[in-house]
Amino acid sequence: MGRSDNKHEDILCAAISEFGEKGMMATTMESIAVQAGVSKRTLYKHYPCKENLLDDVVSLLLKRVEPLKNITFNPHQPLLDQLRTIGEKTLHLICDEDYLRLSRIIIIESMRCEKAAKLLNQKFSDCEKQLYNWFSQASEAGVLGNIEPGLAATLFYGAIKEAAYWDQVAQWKPMLDKAQGKVLIDRICQFFIDGVQQSE
Template sequence: MPDFSVKQQDILQAAIAQFAQFGLSATTMEGISKAANVSKRTLYKHFPTKDALFDTVVAQLIERITPLTAIQFIPHYQFDTQLKHLAMSALELLNDEDYLTLSRIVIIESMRSKKQADSLNQRFIDCEKAMLQWFKDASNTDCLGSISPEFAAGFFWGALKKLSYWDQAISWKAPLDEAALNELVEQVCNIFCNGVTQGQ
């Protein structure tokens, strides 16, 4: 992701607010330029089309996910400790206010356009492959017992999203506070680890 000037950052923040409020189709470049307090000439200099600006906004959302892809499973290290670290890293991302705002934009545009949905879905699948790889690596060291890594990743990621993300994103609720996040990590990881242990 390129480094943006202060002017470009102002434009992107204005675009995010406009897209979140009006959606892609109803947002205008004129509205964005006014919200960013820049001329339309300056706006088009940095972002030649509204679609190009939207693509940059989506790229920012994708970039917010990439730190999660750097977390690797460490063989012969406590599984529950690693799982809690993975869970907390994911929850810190899912509960970030900027990430939630960008997510709402993507959700709206995915519902509006199948073509847009297919494009966005592919980009997110590529990012979430790292979560599956973590569980595959855990499975290779017999940490999952008879549970498949595909099921484990889906169950784990799905539980975190259901309990901390979807209501916040769709119903415009405030992100969970630190105490609630810590409690959620403990409960999800305990249920997961107990289930794996009993399945072995």
Template sequence: MTKKPRQKPGRPKDLEKKQAVLDAAKSLFLSQGYDATSMDAIAQAAGVSKLTLYSHFSDKDNLFSQSVRSHCEAQMPSELFRLKPDQDIAEQLGSIAKALVALIYDPEAVALHRLIIAASQKDNRLAHLFFDAGPKRMLGELNSLLRAACDAGYLVIPDTEQAADEFFCLVKGLRHMRILTGCSEVPASLHELTHLESALALFLKAYRA
């Protein structure tokens, strides 16, 4: 009988503590603002020691970056961007579009965008941390998917990096800016976002083989 490999002691507990810190950090950043949130307050809210906190995150900037990345990866995992030969490319891009709007129209995401905009009036360092941990990672993932789709003959795109940027802009639409500026309400349902179908059709009309 083959013995199962033993798990390292404490590993599940460590992951639970790390997630508790990420959850606490996200909550405090949104409610109190980045500058007003201390690492001590995050450790207390997460129910962990400062030693545990710093064993996972070197500083507050690193914690902020990882909390953004964790939230984005939960909503839009890397698997979503892997080319699926058994699925029409239109269907896969449609799934990405729906996941994106679910992410950016989430009330917490809207609040985070507003936090970034407000903080950027004094210092754009936080904006760079946010962009690198969230949008930049998703643009890179989509760029890789578009290149793979071109190699497979599904799409013909001269500049996949530019096309990835165009795709996200089309999917976000003008309503996202209206929501961020308080000119429109967050949609109660994704079914209200009637522009998704036409945005996808426009993208495919330009680049489908």
């Protein structure tokens, strides 16, 4: 995220950068103001404390999960095609540098504070609920064989995140390029379809 003509957006960009590098505890309101190119007075006008700023940073991340909230099972479309669409949306989301940076911030804060962890986990579970609903709808339509829908969602979503998210978040490994991402999604979708067919 770069500088803009909107001071509020510049503050959020600066907060993402500072929190991502230093964590919330080591980040100061002064460093955020400097990074954003605004006065401390302007910063405090928008945010009276770091906690309020972190809340907006988290909200920004959750908005990026929106594409996963708008999926609905289509009984007239092949399962493989629908899985590819979900996989591509998921991969596009988690291969976003800002999303990875924000994820690191949230993981650190969750480890630092139990209360924060519970709140963040609740927000994330709400955002990912539709993804699990899709697998429930697919199960009701009889296309998942004998695989329990919750397990199916966890296996599918978890396989993508394991290959293209956790190493990037925790070990700062490079993001997959477009060709690598396509191969990954194709393999996971085909593996999933094969597993469904074997369970029937």
